[in-house]
Amino acid sequence: MDYFLGIDAGGSHTRARLVTAGGEIVGTGEAGPANARIGLDLAIDAVQAAALQAMSEAGLDEGDLASIRAGLGIAGLNRRGVLPGLQEHHFPFRSIAFASDAAIANLGAHAGGDGAIVIVGTGSIGFARVGDDITTIGGYGFPVSDEGSGADLGLRAIRQSLWARDGRIPPSPMTDDVLAYFHGSAGEIVDWTARATATDYAAFAPMVMDRAGEGDAVAEPIVQAAARRLDRLIRVLLDRGAPSCCLMGGVAARMRDWLAASIRERLSEPLGDALDGAILLARTRAVEKEG
Numbered sequence: 001m002d003y004f005l006g007i008d009a010g011g012s013h014t015r016a017r018l019v020t021a022g023g024e025i026v027g028t029g030e031a032g033p034a035n036a037r038i039g040l041d042l043a044i045d046a047v048q049a050a051a052l053q054a055m056s057e058a059g060l061d062e063g064d065l066a067s068i069r070a071g072l073g074i075a076g077l078n079r080r081g082v083l084p085g086l087q088e089h090h091f092p093f094r095s096i097a098f099a100s101d102a103a104i105a106n107l108g109a110h111a112g113g114d115g116a117i118v119i120v121g122t123g124s125i126g127f128a129r130v131g132d133d134i135t136t137i138g139g140y141g142f143p144v145s146d147e148g149s150g151a152d153l154g155l156r157a158i159r160q161s162l163w164a165r166d167g168r169i170p171p172s173p174m175t176d177d178v179l180a181y182f183h184g185s186a187g188e189i190v191d192w193t194a195r196a197t198a199t200d201y202a203a204f205a206p207m208v209m210d211r212a213g214e215g216d217a218v219a220e221p222i223v224q225a226a227a228r229r230l231d232r233l234i235r236v237l238l239d240r241g242a243p244s245c246c247l248m249g250g251v252a253a254r255m256r257d258w259l260a261a262s263i264r265e266r267l268s269e270p271l272g273d274a275l276d277g278a279i280l281l282a283r284t285r286a287v288e289k290e291g
Contacts, residue, residue: 002021003060003067003068004071005070006278006281008278009035009101010034010121011122012033015050016053017279018068019279026058027057030053034046040081062092065093066094068094071278071280071281073100073104073105077101095285096282099278101119104274104277105274108276109270109273110246110271111276111280114129114131115242118233121202121248121250122151123149123198124230126237127237130240133240135242137236141198142198143198151201151205154200154202156225156226157178161179164218165186173211174212208222226258230259244267245267
């Protein structure tokens with residue numbers, strides 16, 4: 001039996017889904033982060049761990065690897081050396097195709113058709129496909145990019161909590177929450193930022209969103225500003241000819257209500273997820289190789 005394996009290797013975790021040629025899901029797997037930022041070797045380890053877990057759940061072993069066609073979407077694919085490194089690595093599958101995590105999310109959201117997506121999770125990125133034209137906006141990595149993302153929300157919340165501690169702005173329940181997490185110590189915050197990752201910053205996003213929903217005087221403007229940055233990103237993709245745009249990612253559902261009404265009415269629900277897109281990528285590669 002032939003199988004198709006979709007892998008979504010992102011900044012927070014890696015997911016895998018194994019399906020039969022008819023589309024029946026027979027196994028799933030999950031592993032740690034696999035974005036290129038952590039290093040290609042660690043990313044490949046996470047990809048292989050998730051794949052093996054999906055195979056094990058399906059009752060397959062290493063002898064079945066040659067019957068699997070894989071599609072891998074990975075965050076940071078465009079970083080220097082990442083794609084050549086993946087191409088040089090010996091993956092034991094019958095075939096494997098590579099794309100960015102945004103590209104597979106877009107494939108899944110529009111079932112391979114034209115359209116745009118904005119992913120708002122730990123990071124953020126905009127991606128659109130209109131015919132043969134591809135547009136990618138942002139996605140350069142935290143902290144220089146990822147506007148409106150969970151990591152961006154966390155960074156701004158911590159910065160303004162320090163301002164409140166200094167007396168530069170009035171405190172609020174949100175700034176009190178952040179400072180309490182660090183025992184009120186600016187030194188502890190500074191030490192933490194020296195080693196904190198985008199995922200660490202993003203862990204503060206739910207609290208920021210909660211407080212913003214309560215009308216917190218510091219949290220609410222942070223979320224409003226993040227929404228305006230996402231509004232602009234979506235408008236650019238639509239202006240490039242995308243017929244619709246899907247909002248995706250772990251922060252997307254909560255951020256949607258903060259977007260401008262004119263943007264919300266132009267959003268559509270995704271037809272599928274990133275793993276559906278990765279499987280479609282694997283099927284397309286199989287047709288190209290055997291056509």
